[in-house]
Amino acid sequence: MTAGERPPGADDLDRSPVDLDSLRYDDRGLIPVITQDAENDEVLMMAWANREALERTVAEGRMVYWSRSRHELWRKGDTSGHVQHWQELLVDCDADVIVARVHQEGAACHTGERSCFFRSLR
Amino acid sequence: MTAGERPPGADDLDRSPVDLDSLRYDDRGLIPVITQDAENDEVLMMAWANREALERTVAEGRMVYWSRSRHELWRKGDTSGHVQHWQELLVDCDADVIVARVHQEGAACHTGERSCFFRSLR
Numbered sequence: 001m002t003a004g005e006r007p008p009g010a011d012d013l014d015r016s017p018v019d020l021d022s023l024r025y026d027d028r029g030l031i032p033v034i035t036q037d038a039e040n041d042e043v044l045m046m047a048w049a050n051r052e053a054l055e056r057t058v059a060e061g062r063m064v065y066w067s068r069s070r071h072e073l074w075r076k077g078d079t080s081g082h083v084q085h086w087q088e089l090l091v092d093c094d095a096d097v098i099v100a101r102v103h104q105e106g107a108a109c110h111t112g113e114r115s116c117f118f119r120s121l122r
Numbered sequence: 123m124t125a126g127e128r129p130p131g132a133d134d135l136d137r138s139p140v141d142l143d144s145l146r147y148d149d150r151g152l153i154p155v156i157t158q159d160a161e162n163d164e165v166l167m168m169a170w171a172n173r174e175a176l177e178r179t180v181a182e183g184r185m186v187y188w189s190r191s192r193h194e195l196w197r198k199g200d201t202s203g204h205v206q207h208w209q210e211l212l213v214d215c216d217a218d219v220i221v222a223r224v225h226q227e228g229a230a231c232h233t234g235e236r237s238c239f240f241r242s243l244r
Binding site: 013014015016017018019020023032034036040041042043045046054058088089090091092093094097098099109110111112113116117118119120121122 | 135136137138139140141142145154156158162163164165167168176180210211212213214215216219220221231232233234235238239240241242243244
């Protein structure tokens with residue numbers, strides 16, 4: 001896109017990094033995390049995180065989610081060995097969704113499939 | 123993966139297509155939709171759909187979401203021209219998240235960026 005084709009105001013767009021306090025958590029204190037394979041760009045899974053899960057994700061270099069069913073932090077891979085080492089954490093324009101680009105050990109899905117998205121919508 | 127390395131029960135995994143009535147909508151009747159560029163696999167955005175939005179998505183061949191702020195169906199591109207023609211609609215193992223692989227006209231993001239995920243998490 002050349003400069004003349006840019007939408008008005010595009011130059012003013014704030015592309016600066018977002019900190020954990022600037023994220024918009026929902027009324028449960030959660031934010032959706034889309035986990036994408038950094039090697040082949042496949043979408044592996046979607047899960048939820050709270051602020052503490054994201055703090056630990058950032059600090060530990062691997063994905064930590066919040067389990068809505070177990071009501072506890074979920075360090076992905078602690079039980080299965082299927083650890084996700086993140087390469088890049090991205091935030092959307094509204095600061096209410098995260099994309100984590102990861103190096104996946106083994107399968108992301110509890111079924112044993114590499115990605116949770118192995119079925120089509122009819 | 124060879125047969126001997128498969129996790130127990132993997133052969134019994136149900137990979138059959140999922141219909142709209144078998145999806146697990148949340149307590150607002152919504153399901154998250156991850157929209158991915160079918161051409162370069164970039165994650166473009168995440169939005170929400172209800173059953174009617176998905177019915178129209180399937181019927182019209184283009185993405186229709188539910189706008190949580192405007193409380194109405196949102197036919198992506200009606201205002202902006204940035205229509206999303208879907209190529210494939212995928213459902214996750216729990217049937218509570220959708221991945222839509224689309225051909226994006228113009229920009230997915232209201233800022234004019236092609237993807238909503240143009241910032242990093244600090």
